[in-house]
Amino acid sequence: MDNELEVIRGQMEETRASLAEKLQALEHEVLGPVEGAAEAVANTVETVQETVENVKDTLDLNKHVQNHPWLMMSGAVAVGYLGGCLIAGPTRRADAVAAKMSTASAIPAASTTSEPVREANGHAAGKKGQLEEWFQSLCGLAVGTLLSVVRDAVTRSLPANMAPEVSSLVDDLTTRLGGRPLRSNTAPNNP
Numbered sequence: 001m002d003n004e005l006e007v008i009r010g011q012m013e014e015t016r017a018s019l020a021e022k023l024q025a026l027e028h029e030v031l032g033p034v035e036g037a038a039e040a041v042a043n044t045v046e047t048v049q050e051t052v053e054n055v056k057d058t059l060d061l062n063k064h065v066q067n068h069p070w071l072m073m074s075g076a077v078a079v080g081y082l083g084g085c086l087i088a089g090p091t092r093r094a095d096a097v098a099a100k101m102s103t104a105s106a107i108p109a110a111s112t113t114s115e116p117v118r119e120a121n122g123h124a125a126g127k128k129g130q131l132e133e134w135f136q137s138l139c140g141l142a143v144g145t146l147l148s149v150v151r152d153a154v155t156r157s158l159p160a161n162m163a164p165e166v167s168s169l170v171d172d173l174t175t176r177l178g179g180r181p182l183r184s185n186t187a188p189n190n191p
Helices: 001-058 061-065 067-105 115-156 161-174
Strands: none
Touching: 001 115, 061 067, 067 115, 115 161
């Protein structure tokens, strides 16, 4: 009977050792992916924090004014001009300039419709059309330049996989506002 008891104890010990090995293998199998997922989440959080910091740096107006005062002043003038073009519209502004030019050129206002007066009025209307076209081109250039600078500044701080999509969206907005997107001279500096 002692012999049987020893055999049973031996079997119990083997079973216990086998169960311990299986539990240890199961623990590694479960904890391995959890640790990997935790590491992936930590990396993602770190990447998001870096992106947020890059965007904050990009949008830090005080820093840009301190580092590039002339560029920022020029940008402010461009934004003001662009705002004026968008609010007043090129037609109204061209009308005002054409009115100033017609008074400055001293074309006499006549109550009769003589041939020289009709020619002068036709000439003034042609100048007005040219001015409208010129103002539209100038507004398009201002829109294209401003939004291309914004596009380049923003895409430099974005992850590489987002930059082309955002660049395309800004270029589409530029076109819709009447501008022509300018080609970037610098490659994006993605982290």
